[in-house]
Each structure stands twice: as structure tokens, then as C-alpha cells.
Amino acid sequence: MFKVPDHQVAGHRASQGVLGPLIDDSGRFYKPLQSDERGSNEVVFYTQFSSNKEIPNHIRKFFSVYYDTQLIEASDGSGLLPHLVLEDITSTRTNPSIMDVKIGSRTWYPQASEDYITKCLMKDRQTTSLPLGFRISGLQIYGSEQSGYWKPDKKRVLGFTAEDVRVVLRKFVSSNSSDDFGTEPDCAFAAAVYGGSTGILAQLLKLKAWFEDQTIYHFYSCSVLMVYEKEPILNGKSPSAAVKLVDFAHVLDGQGVIDHNFLGGLCSLIKFISEILKDQPHDLTKDNSGSEIACANDCNKI
Amino acid sequence: MFKVPDHQVAGHRASQGVLGPLIDDSGRFYKPLQSDERGSNEVVFYTQFSSNKEIPNHIRKFFSVYYDTQLIEASDGSGLLPHLVLEDITSTRTNPSIMDVKIGSRTWYPQASEDYITKCLMKDRQTTSLPLGFRISGLQIYGSEQSGYWKPDKKRVLGFTAEDVRVVLRKFVSSNSSDDFGTEPDCAFAAAVYGGSTGILAQLLKLKAWFEDQTIYHFYSCSVLMVYEKEPILNGKSPSAAVKLVDFAHVLDGQGVIDHNFLGGLCSLIKFISEILKDQPHDLTKDNSGSEIACANDCNKI
Structure with missing residues (x-):
């Protein structure tokens, strides 16, 4: 069900033994939470931003849709790990x-x-x-x-x-x-x-x-x-x-x-x-x- | 003829033994050249800027008029020293x-x-x-x-x-x-x-x-x-x-x-x-x- 994104250009790429983001067929992007405060910071940001009424709609569209945080099998085989569930920006695009x-x-x-x-x-x-x-x-x-x-x-x-x-x-x-x-x-x-x-x-x-x-x-x-x-x-x-x-x-x-x-x-x-x-x-x-x-x-x- | 500016708010203030800018009665501001490359850099900048035709007039007025570089008696009593001769921005202003x-x-x-x-x-x-x-x-x-x-x-x-x-x-x-x-x-x-x-x-x-x-x-x-x-x-x-x-x-x-x-x-x-x-x-x-x-x-x- 989960696979390694084809179009990732920066950051660690998921593989055997390496933690990296995954995608699914429904257009969602799963970003593993970094274990230190960076992970929690990013969750806090997406959660707070999603409900922040001061963000104009024409600005909100510059940010990926944030769906949830979800426990899924990590790409490095280390077991279940919390991932940010985001919109996969490239899912609707060919090449x-x-x-x-x-x-x-x-x-x-x-x-x-x-x-x-x-x-x-x-x-x-x-x-x-x-x-x-x-x-x-x-x-x-x-x-x-x-x-x-x-x-x-x-x-x-x-x-x-x-x-x-x-x-x-x-x-x-x-x-x-x-x-x-x-x-x-x-x-x-x-x-x-x-x-x-x-x-x-x-x-x-x-x-x-x-x-x-x-x-x-x-x-x-x-x-x-x-x-x-x-x-x-x-x-x-x-x-x-x-x-x-x-x-x-x-x-x-x-x-x-x-x-x-x-x-x-x-x-x-x-x-x-x-x-x-x-x-x-x-x-x-x-x-x-x-x-x-x-x-x-x-x-x-x- | 030269005196210590009344309205200097930053930088070293001229006094006995201290090098600082001076003014005269004709609305000119004399800034002593710093002895290291900072002094020559500033001369180069003013000289080049004064003749640079790419500077629009509405921008040029944000810069003091540069007249010349002139040897005058330094405020610290160290003898003749080159000074940038600039427009004294405060000369026409009261308080x-x-x-x-x-x-x-x-x-x-x-x-x-x-x-x-x-x-x-x-x-x-x-x-x-x-x-x-x-x-x-x-x-x-x-x-x-x-x-x-x-x-x-x-x-x-x-x-x-x-x-x-x-x-x-x-x-x-x-x-x-x-x-x-x-x-x-x-x-x-x-x-x-x-x-x-x-x-x-x-x-x-x-x-x-x-x-x-x-x-x-x-x-x-x-x-x-x-x-x-x-x-x-x-x-x-x-x-x-x-x-x-x-x-x-x-x-x-x-x-x-x-x-x-x-x-x-x-x-x-x-x-x-x-x-x-x-x-x-x-x-x-x-x-x-x-x-x-x-x-x-x-x-x-x-």
C-alpha cells in the first residue's frame, strides 16, 4: 500500500534501513516525525496553522493540506512510527x-x-x-x-x-x-x-x-x-x-x-x-x- | 572655523584626544577617514556613487551630497588628516x-x-x-x-x-x-x-x-x-x-x-x-x- 515517492528531490529518501517519507495511491504523503523536537514542532505547526483563522485563503493554498498524524510502518523497518499525513503535491502530475x-x-x-x-x-x-x-x-x-x-x-x-x-x-x-x-x-x-x-x-x-x-x-x-x-x-x-x-x-x-x-x-x-x-x-x-x-x-x- | 557637531547621535564624538567629525558654518560636514581600509572604502563609494548614472534622482536625495576629500586639522590634535566633505544634514534645522x-x-x-x-x-x-x-x-x-x-x-x-x-x-x-x-x-x-x-x-x-x-x-x-x-x-x-x-x-x-x-x-x-x-x-x-x-x-x- 505504501511506496517510496518517485519525485522526492531533497531530504532523506526511504529505503531498507533508511527512514524517509512514503506515499499511497490516494494522493497522500506520509512524512515520518523526526524523533527530536523537530518532529513535534512540525506537528504543532500544521495543527495550529490548519485552524488559524488569520491565514487568508490565497495564502493557505501555498501550504500542503494537512490531514492527520498517523502511526504507520516506518520505511527503515523500525516498526510503527508517527507520520504526518499531508497532501502529495505530485500525485496528480505526470513527469x-x-x-x-x-x-x-x-x-x-x-x-x-x-x-x-x-x-x-x-x-x-x-x-x-x-x-x-x-x-x-x-x-x-x-x-x-x-x-x-x-x-x-x-x-x-x-x-x-x-x-x-x-x-x-x-x-x-x-x-x-x-x-x-x-x-x-x-x-x-x-x-x-x-x-x-x-x-x-x-x-x-x-x-x-x-x-x-x-x-x-x-x-x-x-x-x-x-x-x-x-x-x-x-x-x-x-x-x-x-x-x-x-x-x-x-x-x-x-x-x-x-x-x-x-x-x-x-x-x-x-x-x-x-x-x-x-x-x-x-x-x-x-x-x-x-x-x-x-x-x-x-x-x-x- | 571648524566645530564639533551639536546633533551627532552615533559614532565617536570629536573632543580633545578623540577623533570625530566636524562641521563648519557653511553647512558642510567633515568626516575623518578611518585609517584602515574603511576610510578608503568610503571615499571610493562616494566618488563612484556621485558619478553613477544608474542612480535615479529620487534615490540620490537619500544620500548626503559629497563635495570632496580635504586635508584638515583633525579633532584629536593629531595634525592634518583627510576628511570626507559632505552636506551637513542638520545645518538648516533648529532642534x-x-x-x-x-x-x-x-x-x-x-x-x-x-x-x-x-x-x-x-x-x-x-x-x-x-x-x-x-x-x-x-x-x-x-x-x-x-x-x-x-x-x-x-x-x-x-x-x-x-x-x-x-x-x-x-x-x-x-x-x-x-x-x-x-x-x-x-x-x-x-x-x-x-x-x-x-x-x-x-x-x-x-x-x-x-x-x-x-x-x-x-x-x-x-x-x-x-x-x-x-x-x-x-x-x-x-x-x-x-x-x-x-x-x-x-x-x-x-x-x-x-x-x-x-x-x-x-x-x-x-x-x-x-x-x-x-x-x-x-x-x-x-x-x-x-x-x-x-x-x-x-x-x-x-
Whole structure:
């Protein structure tokens, strides 16, 4: 009944002896609770968030639906373990291209232990978190039935430089992305995926507006997941581009202050993506679903 | 000809044996060049910025006019020393209330020495920089001819908690601010100073829009200076509220990335100030100069 997700791009992957998330056929995603306070923190967050009436509906849709916490057989064979039962974001998608972007130049918070702070600070300095305000944690880009996915391994991804990130954000929406870093990405799907009134940039801008105002939560070490499907675009249909927030083991009470760390990183990601859209020739200002892309307006707005 | 500025609120104050800035009667401010690379960095910044054609005029006015670098007698009696010659922001103002707010949760940059990083990180953690994304570095609030200025000393200011900062930003625009933390600030001048189409909030929002887009500079350890005059308000005139950026000894090339650290902190300051405006009774939506305050619109915008 439970199986290992096909489209996981970051975090530990379930296997014999390794604890990781599972999915079922009904579109649910089972995330094992980490045994320390991170597990309980994430349950507290989902429970509290689900019933929080201050969250506008247009923001709630950036979060996976939370169903329950359930005891199921752990993937590592260690017996029954509590799992968060969430919506499986990829269950309705065929060959999704996915990118996991950890937001914030700082993944640690003042109240954490000195050991934890030292470890996070080192990783923030070794990756692009510090210079860019975000780092890519994992990704897969669908090429074609023949080429399959381009899915660089974890070590490779964490070694991305600022320039690599710029290229990978272009490759993510290109038709020639199945090889490695050799070819100049053509950004053929930039307008359809990043642009448009329902594209990724428009969604990130909605999230940004909320983060400029909300003082309820501070999201440390949380990721923006960007997902879309390439094949529908080739058939003149919508790529179903979606932005989701994931990983809430380090969410803190905002105590009346905005999450300036997340907001700064989010604005940096937005700037990278709007620059890709700006570079597109003007005759591409219509996406394949026929609606105007958001670039012209949004580039002024941001 | 040269004298010690009356209205300096942060940094070393010139005196016998102490190096500090000086002013003259013609409205010029002489800032001694720090002997290490900070001094030369600041000269390079002002020189480059002055001739940079990419800076829009509505942004240039947030920076002091830079005239020259000049050898003058240092305040500490050490002989001739190069000084930056800048516009004296306070020369045209009588009894200015001033607040120096160092922006950014991080005052260090990756390329700095480990010693410098350790020192800055400790200070960022000990002050409100980390939780709020900014810290107050100094201030003076004019009360009346009788009470003079409320000007807490440096140690006191750096010890401000998040709650203190919230109160001080209210005291800054209050008519009953001459005493210490005893009285609830009345925010009598909030609409006139923070609000309005030319008020401090409107100016900070213009600065924010630029920081969402500009990738030329990263401003580490740079301050937003907020200045206004109380007495004109009482006579139905404009408080001449101004926002200026100061201290550019740690400006780095942005390398095509926005300054997410400065932007995050600026958005946090903006949120604090807009909350003060939101708290104002609705019949105060006109400032004393008769123009509508920016609150209603800007609170939606941010």
C-alpha cells in the first residue's frame, strides 16, 4: 500500500534501513516525525496553522493540506512510527519538474543551541544561502521520455555557486536541459512557467506581499517548492505551475516582527526569476495558454 | 572655523584626544577617514556613487551630497588628516529630532576576516539586529526649550530590547517624550512625521522599491537616519521629515544580487512604523500641513 515517492528531490529518501517519507495511491504523503523536537514542532505547526483563522485563503493554498498524524510502518523497518499525513503535491502530475529552494540567508535562530548555530552558519557560508539569501536543496528537470530527468545528486547541488544557481533557474524552464552544464539554456518555457497571471513569479509575489505583513511565524530552514509539467505546454495547455512551502520543523513564533530573513531571501529569488523573464524576446509575452505573462507588470512592481 | 557637531547621535564624538567629525558654518560636514581600509572604502563609494548614472534622482536625495576629500586639522590634535566633505544634514534645522537606525540583521560580509565576523556576529546577537533586522544606534528627541533633548547614552541605546525599540519609535513622534520610559508616548506627531505623502514612511517605501531592484551595492553596517523638527508642526508647518542613508565604510559590489540583508531589515522597520500609524485615531488622517497621510494606502501596499 505504501511506496517510496518517485519525485522526492531533497531530504532523506526511504529505503531498507533508511527512514524517509512514503506515499499511497490516494494522493497522500506520509512524512515520518523526526524523533527530536523537530518532529513535534512540525506537528504543532500544521495543527495550529490548519485552524488559524488569520491565514487568508490565497495564502493557505501555498501550504500542503494537512490531514492527520498517523502511526504507520516506518520505511527503515523500525516498526510503527508517527507520520504526518499531508497532501502529495505530485500525485496528480505526470513527469513533474521540481525545484526545492531553501529560503533565507540564515537557517538558524538565536534560541538554538550553539552547536546547531555553528553547524548551520557553516553550511550557510559554504552554500549560496549567505550571498544569495537562498540555496537550491534539490531538483529534477524533466527532459523527454527518451532522456528522462536531469537530477544532480545532493553533493553536486549543495556545491552550486551563485552563477550555477543563475544557470539552473534558466535550465529549469528550458527545452534543452537534459544534459549537464554544457549547453546554453534556451528558456523556451520561461514565459509559460515563470510568467503569466498564474505563473510562478505571480505566485511568489503574492507570497511576498503576505511576508511583508505577517508577524505570526518565522520560517527557518523552510523551502519554496516550485513544480510544473513540461508536456502540457507542448500541447498548448497549462503547465500547472505551483509554488508550495514545505518543511516546518523550525517555525518559530514571530512575536510581532516580520520574518525579514525569509522575506529578504524570497525577494532575491523573485529578482532572479524576473530577470529571466525580462530577457525573453517581446514576442513571447503571451504564454501558451493565451494569457499575458506577468513580466512587464511584475518587473515594475518588484 | 571648524566645530564639533551639536546633533551627532552615533559614532565617536570629536573632543580633545578623540577623533570625530566636524562641521563648519557653511553647512558642510567633515568626516575623518578611518585609517584602515574603511576610510578608503568610503571615499571610493562616494566618488563612484556621485558619478553613477544608474542612480535615479529620487534615490540620490537619500544620500548626503559629497563635495570632496580635504586635508584638515583633525579633532584629536593629531595634525592634518583627510576628511570626507559632505552636506551637513542638520545645518538648516533648529532642534532636530534624530534617530540613527543600523539596517540589516547581519552587519558582516562573507569576505571579512574571521575576527571581524565573530565580533559583528556577537554584537548582532546581543542587540536587536538579529531578531528585528535593525538596531537603533543613537537618537535624540527634542522635547521643548525647557526640557531640551532626550538623548540616552550609547550603552543604554545598544541595550534596547525589541520592546524598547517599539516604544522608542513611538516616543520619537510624541509630545511627551522628554522623560525616560515612564510615560506612555502619545504619538501626537505620528501622522505629521511618519505619515503623509512626504513623511518618513513614504520615503522608506521609495527606498524599499529601489532595494527590491538594485543589484549594484550591498550596504553592510549602513544606517538610515530619520530627522524632523517638532516646532514647525505646532505652528501648522511641515516638520521637514527626512530619511538619509549614512556610513558607507562597508559597501560591497552587489554582483548582480539584491541586498536581501538590508531589504529585509528595511521592511521590518517599515512594518514597525506603519503599525504606529495604524494605531492612530482616524480623525488624525490629516497631518498638520493639510495633506492626507500615507497610512491608509501604504499599509495596504506593504
